[in-house]
Amino acid sequence: DVKVTQSSRYLVKRTGEKVFLECVQDMDHENMFWYRQDPGLGLRLIYFSYDVKMKEKGDIPEGYSVSREKKERFSLILESASTNQTSMYLCASSFYLRETQYFGPGTRLLVL
Amino acid sequence: SQQGEEDPQALSIQEGENATMNCSYKTSINNLQWYRQNSGRGLVHLILIRSNEREKHSGRLRVTLDTSKKSSSLLITASRAADTASYFCATDAMEYGNKLVFGAGTILRVKS
Numbered sequence: 001d002v003k004v005t006q007s008s009r010y011l012v013k014r015t016g017e018k019v020f021l022e023c024v025q026d027m028d029h030e031n032m033f034w035y036r037q038d039p040g041l042g043l044r045l046i047y048f049s050y051d052v053k054m055k056e057k058g059d060i061p062e063g064y065s066v067s068r069e070k071k072e073r074f075s076l077i078l079e080s081a082s083t084n085q086t087s088m089y090l091c092a093s094s095f096y097l098r099e100t101q102y103f104g105p106g107t108r109l110l111v112l
Numbered sequence: 113s114q115q116g117e118e119d120p121q122a123l124s125i126q127e128g129e130n131a132t133m134n135c136s137y138k139t140s141i142n143n144l145q146w147y148r149q150n151s152g153r154g155l156v157h158l159i160l161i162r163s164n165e166r167e168k169h170s171g172r173l174r175v176t177l178d179t180s181k182k183s184s185s186l187l188i189t190a191s192r193a194a195d196t197a198s199y200f201c202a203t204d205a206m207e208y209g210n211k212l213v214f215g216a217g218t219i220l221r222v223k224s
Binding site for chain 2: 004033035040041042043045048058088090092097098099100101102103104105106108
């Protein structure tokens with residue numbers, strides 16, 4: 001069965017801290033994605049990766065960076081967390097770039 | 113950019129009734145997908161319908177696609193309390209690059 005896991009379900013950080021969110025998939029998918037979800041705004045794409053060490057900016061990359069050193073793992077990094085980055089973060093993976101995506105359970109991040 | 117928009121924003125029905133949600137989009141697509149999200153969780157893929165298909169079924173779900181009207185509908189028949197969730201459509205379009213664009217979702221509440 002397909003599985004995408006995220007390192008934390010809930011996270012509380014202080015303004016200015018560096019935050020790492022990790023995502024692991026066990027489906028050998030080429031493509032991985034990071035979204036943030038805010039009430040009334042739906043899902044917004046932050047970054048995606050179509051291969052190891054390859055990445056592409058999504059709609060809202062400012063304040064974020066990503067790392068994909070291994071095929072199964074895609075990390076989202078908040079270089080200096082700010083309160084406006086409080087959100088639900090969702091990771092997903094897919095075999096084909098614009099087809100079915102498999103999502104992790106999400107990480108709810110609170111930045112104080 | 114809001115390529116896909118769901119309607120209504122919220123829907124409340126009794127158990128056993130049918131629920132219909134609509135999605136409209138702006139530009140030509142290759143496929144349209146529907147996802148479900150239970151409260152505070154990740155999204156789960158329901159159905160993918162391609163631009164050359166008009167209707168698709170999966171269990172109690174029926175999806176239609178009208179490319180001339182740039183719209184899709186998701187029908188859940190004989191709804192159950194467990195169908196209570198948010199439902200999102202996601203579209204791909206060449207002009208949006210290699211990504212899916214999600215709408216803001218319809219919140220469905222099924223009362224028992």
